[in-house]
Amino acid sequence: MGLGIDIRNQIAKRAAEEIRNGMVVNLGIGIPSLVPNHLPDHIRVMFHAENGITGMGPSPEYGEEDENLCNAGGFPVTVVKGASYCDSAISFGMIRRGRVDLTILGSLEVSERGDLANWIVPGKKVPGMGGAMELAQKAKKVIVLMNHVDKNGRAKIVKECSLPLTSGQCVDLIITEMGVFEVKSTGLWLKERFSPYSIEDIRANTNCEVHE
C-alpha cells in the first residue's frame, strides 16, 4: 500500500522544515526525493550524491539530459552554482568525516532506539548495501520518511527490528503520515501529530511505547 501523493508531499514538506541554510544534504529515493520541491527560496543547501556530486540541482528538461551527469540512482540531474565533482572515495570521505549534515531516507523498520533496517527486503534477493551503511552511520543527522505501517498493516516503528540492520542507533527523527517522532535516549517521543490521527490511532499502529 503506497501513500497518496498529497500525503507523500505533506511528509516531504515537513521534512523540508528540518533543513537549515548552508547544510549539505543527501536524499534517498522515494518520498525523500520530493523534499527539494518544498524548500523555501531563501534556503540554500548543497545536495550531495554518493557518486561524486556536491550541489545537485533539479532534473533537466526533456532532451537536455547529459548521460555523464546523473544522481546515484542513475537519473539525469543538473548542478547549481558552486557545485563540484569528486571521486567516490572523496564523496564518502565527506560522509564519514561528518561533513554531510543531514540524510533523509526511507525505511522498512525503525526501532525505538533508532536502529535502521532499510536494505534487505524480506523475500527478495540481497541487493547489497550500496552507500546506505555509511550514510546512516555517519551523517550528522538521519531523518526517516516512511508509511507508518507496512502494506499488511503492521507497525514499522517497533521495539526491536526483525530485519537485518543497516546501522544501529542512528535515526534521529521519523516522519510518517501520522506524525513526527523523535528518538531520544529515553525512547520514542511524539513531537507533532497530524490530523486526523489521534494519539490512540498512533499507539495502536506503533509497536513500542510512544511518549508524549
Add this chain to the structure above:
Amino acid sequence: MENTFNKIVSLEQAMDYFHDGMTILFGGFGGIGSPPTIIDGIIEKGIKELTLIGNDTGFPHIGIGKVVSKGRAKKVIASHIGSNPIAGQLMTDGQLEVEFSPQGILAERIRAGGVGLAGILSDIGMDNEIVTENKQRVKVNKKEYLIETALTGDISIIYAKKADPYGNLIYDKSARNTNPLVAMAGNMTIAEVEEIVPLGELEADEIITPGVFVDFIVPSKGVNWKWAWE
C-alpha cells in the same frame, strides 16, 4: 597524433592482455563512466571465469552488467547488484560469488590497493555480519575497527573524457566516480577515452589522474547502450 610514449593502442592490441580467469577492476557507477568499447572487447574475445571488482554490476545491458549477464564472471566484489537482476539470479543459483563491501569502503579498498597500502581500518557496518564476516579486528586508541584489505587486480579498465599521449586524464562530471581510484589499482591500467589531445594541451593543474598510472590508451567508440532513463 604523436605516440611519444607508445601508450596509444587499438582495441585489438589492448585485448591481447586479457585472458580467462583474470581479475579486472572496472570504473563506473551504474554504468556511467564504464568503458563501453573495452567491455565489448571482453565480450567479443569470449574471456570467462573473471573476477570483477567495481562499484556495482550495472544493468543487464549497461556497463559491466553486459559481461556479468553473459555468465563470464565467477566472482564479483561490489557494493550493489540490485540494478542487475541477472546478477542476483546467478548469485542465487550459485553460479556467481558476490562479496559485498559498503560503497565508500570499497572505494577506499581500491584506493589502498592503488597507493601501495595493505588495507584500511574501518568502523562501517561493524554490527552487520555480511560486513564483518572473516575480518580481523584491531583496536586503535581504545576503539575497535575492522581491517578492510586492499584490492588490486591484473588489469584496470577505466573511462575518461580526455587523455594526452602520456595518459594524463580528465573525466566528465559524475562519470568520474570510481575511475581515478580504479586507475591506480590494477597491475596494468587501460584507459578508454573520448578524446586524445596533444601533449601540453591539458592544463597540468586540471589533470585528475597522472599518466604515471596509465599504461595504455584506447580511443572510445562511445556509449552504445540505452540508459534506463531513455
